[in-house]
Amino acid sequence: xxxxxxxxxxxxxxxxxxxxxxxxxxxxxxxxxxxxxxVMIGAALYFLFPVWWxxxxxxxxxxxxxxxxxxxxxxxxxxxxxxxxxxxxxxGHYLRWIxxxxxxxxxxxxxxxxxxxAAGYALSKFVFRGKNVVTIFILGGLLIPAALxxxxxxxxxxxxxxxxxxxxxxxxxxxSPFGVFLGRxxxxxxxPDELIEAARVDGASEVRTFFTIVLRILSPALxxxxxxIFVATWNNFLLPLVMLNNSELFPVTLGLYTWQxxxxxxxxxxxxxxxxxxxxxxxxxxxxxxxxxxxxxxxGAVKG
Amino acid sequence: MVDVATAPVRLATKPSRRHRAQARTAWLFLxxxxxxxxxxxxxxxxxxxxxxxxxxxxxxxxxxAPERVFIGLQNYTETLTSEAFWSGMGRVLGYAAFQIPIxxxxxxxxxxxxxSLAAKYISFFRLSxxxxxxxxxxxxxxxxxxxxxxxxxxIVKGLSAIGINVDFLSTNTILLxxxxxxxxxxxxxxxxIFLSALQAIPGDLYEAARLDGASEWRxxxxxxxxxxxxxxxLAVLLSIIGTIQLFNEPTVMKxxxxxxxxxxxxxxxxxxxAFGPSANPGKAAAISVVMAVIAGLLAWFYTRVNxxxxx
Numbered sequence: 005x006x007x008x009x010x011x012x013x014x015x016x017x018x019x020x021x022x023x024x025x026x027x028x029x030x031x032x033x034x035x036x037x038x039x040x041x042x043v044m045i046g047a048a049l050y051f052l053f054p055v056w057w058x059x060x061x062x063x064x065x066x067x068x069x070x071x072x073x074x075x076x077x078x079x080x081x082x083x084x085x086x087x088x089x090x091x092x093x094x095x096g097h098y099l100r101w102i103x104x105x106x107x108x109x110x111x112x113x114x115x116x117x118x119x120x121x122a123a124g125y126a127l128s129k130f131v132f133r134g135k136n137v138v139t140i141f142i143l144g145g146l147l148i149p150a151a152l153x154x155x156x157x158x159x160x161x162x163x164x165x166x167x168x169x170x171x172x173x174x175x176x177x178x179x180s181p182f183g184v185f186l187g188r189x190x191x192x193x194x195x196p197d198e199l200i201e202a203a204r205v206d207g208a209s210e211v212r213t214f215f216t217i218v219l220r221i222l223s224p225a226l227x228x229x230x231x232x233i234f235v236a237t238w239n240n241f242l243l244p245l246v247m248l249n250n251s252e253l254f255p256v257t258l259g260l261y262t263w264q265x266x267x268x269x270x271x272x273x274x275x276x277x278x279x280x281x282x283x284x285x286x287x288x289x290x291x292x293x294x295x296x297x298x299x300x301x302x303x304g305a306v307k308g
Numbered sequence: 309m310v311d312v313a314t315a316p317v318r319l320a321t322k323p324s325r326r327h328r329a330q331a332r333t334a335w336l337f338l339x340x341x342x343x344x345x346x347x348x349x350x351x352x353x354x355x356x357x358x359x360x361x362x363x364x365x366x367x368x369x370x371x372x373a374p375e376r377v378f379i380g381l382q383n384y385t386e387t388l389t390s391e392a393f394w395s396g397m398g399r400v401l402g403y404a405a406f407q408i409p410i411x412x413x414x415x416x417x418x419x420x421x422x423x424s425l426a427a428k429y430i431s432f433f434r435l436s437x438x439x440x441x442x443x444x445x446x447x448x449x450x451x452x453x454x455x456x457x458x459x460x461x462x463i464v465k466g467l468s469a470i471g472i473n474v475d476f477l478s479t480n481t482i483l484l485x486x487x488x489x490x491x492x493x494x495x496x497x498x499x500x501i502f503l504s505a506l507q508a509i510p511g512d513l514y515e516a517a518r519l520d521g522a523s524e525w526r527x528x529x530x531x532x533x534x535x536x537x538x539x540x541x542l543a544v545l546l547s548i549i550g551t552i553q554l555f556n557e558p559t560v561m562k563x564x565x566x567x568x569x570x571x572x573x574x575x576x577x578x579x580x581x582a583f584g585p586s587a588n589p590g591k592a593a594a595i596s597v598v599m600a601v602i603a604g605l606l607a608w609f610y611t612r613v614n615x616x617x618x619x
Contacts (some may be wrong), residue, residue, distance in 0.1 A: 073461030
């Protein structure tokens with residue numbers, strides 16, 4: 005046992021290591037293996053069950069929600085009928101809400117990533133007075149209860165006259181101290197000082213160097229940071245709740261909440277199908293971009 | 309490229325001019341973030357401290373719009389002596405006291421399991437544990453609230469079929485039900501942070517330990533858990549800060565649990581004071597400031613205790 009290297013199992017490239025690992029795992033007592041796997045499967049059921057239930061329930065006509073088992077599909081598969089009812093319910097804003105969510109999250113992700121990476125790059129590669137103060141402010145920004153700022157921010161935006169506009173949601177979402185923190189760590193580890201210096205010697209301006217060289221090297225970091233900002237914006241509820249009262253501007257989270265909270269009518273069926281299709285884009289993005297959020301979390305875990 | 313003039317940025321030898329140019333460039337790159345940060349973080353902090361000293365006063369006859377007047381510490385004394393505020397705070401702190409340990413220990417346990425030799429199909433499990441993080445908190449709360457409703461939920465029906473009758477939406481259980489939603493959403497996220505930290509531990513360390521005849525369990529206690537301390541501390545700290553702001557879950561659950569009022573948590577109370585029927589922005593600001601101070605004190609207290617324990 006002692007001669008075996010416990011290489012990481014998650015690394016698909018290390019085929020030999022996997023073989024070694026298998027030998028390792030053969031030495032684990034069967035009882036341990038059984039218990040470990042039972043707990044892992046139990047946990048997976050806990051995390052996946054509500055998603056499964058949401059999928060199953062979204063496909064049922066309303067009476068079946070109450071009369072059939074929630075564990076499996078009923079005889080009437082009406083997923084798309086439900087969806088089209090959700091799209092036309094009320095003023096027919098559902099698709100618009102999804103579009104708003106995409107707009108807010110997309111714009112915030114793109115602008116927020118640029119702003120964060122530029123700031124992280126400045127903190128990583130330049131010597132200047134005030135650097136420590138800026139770092140402290142960013143760490144403070146990570147630790148401050150952000151929701152508490154939302155209400156005072158409403159009054160600030162109100163005096164600027166941008167309450168109840170898309171900017172009231174987008175501007176706060178752009179500011180990501182975590183993004184700056186990640187940008188700095190990535191710049192520290194993957195942008196060589198020599199390269200910047202070489203660009204300077206060649207006479208490239210600092211801004212040009214940043215946009216043509218630095219951003220290119222940092223492109224995996226850009227995806228990671230953009231993903232975190234996108235998800236945070238998509239998931240935000242309090243900010244749009246506070247800032248918006250025109251339902252045409254609602255993101256999908258807020259729109260579904262208004263449906264769910266109607267006391268007069270039971271909209272369970274369209275809330276369910278609406279939730280399912282509001283969640284799908286994010287889940288698909290997450291599945292497709294696994295590598296990126298994992299590396300971001302790893303950076304945060306190791307350096308934080 | 310290695311000669312003095314072009315040596316790495318930090319070692320620049322001609323200080324003054326070069327440094328000034330560097331500082332200018334650095335601030336140029338920082339400027340967009342700095343401006344936004346000041347707008348979204350700094351100004352609201354100061355404006356809410358300022359506003360917290362003001363209140364709305366009706367004119368003598370109760371006619372006309374209420375006037376905004378300086379009232380000193382009145383909003384603070386009212387908040388600090390308000391029974392509703394403290395019972396809300398008590399709920400949130402009680403909720404934090406069991407939700408955070410369960411979530412963090414669960415995340416730790418799952419990370420150690422996935423990192424153990426007995427684990428298989430790791431990428432599937434890792435993903436399924438993390439999936440809830442991709443689901444907006446409000447939607448998670450909506451779905452779970454349905455899953456707590458006896459007429460809809462296969463869980464409630466299943467439990468009552470085997471003779472266990474639970475009401476997930478009663479005054480006694482509602483905090484646990486909310487804690488479950490938060491735990492469901494964030495346990496996988498924290499698990500991934502721990503797993504990343506575990507996977508950053510150099511394999512040599514395990515090899516050396518095994519050479520010395522250490523058991524796997526011993527390796528967990530002597531190497532893995534200590535190595536996770538930094539990550540765990542940060543996770544707890546962020547959870548404390550997150551929990552103080554508890555708002556989404558109770559707001560969504562209001563429809564099914566009608567006893568949840570507008571002062572159920574301090575954050576809901578602040579929201580109600582700011583935008584509710586008897587709007588009083590100064591009071592909302594004072595509540596927010598008190599909450600921030602309490603969060604800060606808790607975070608400070610936690611880091612101190614953590615340091616003491618680590619020594």
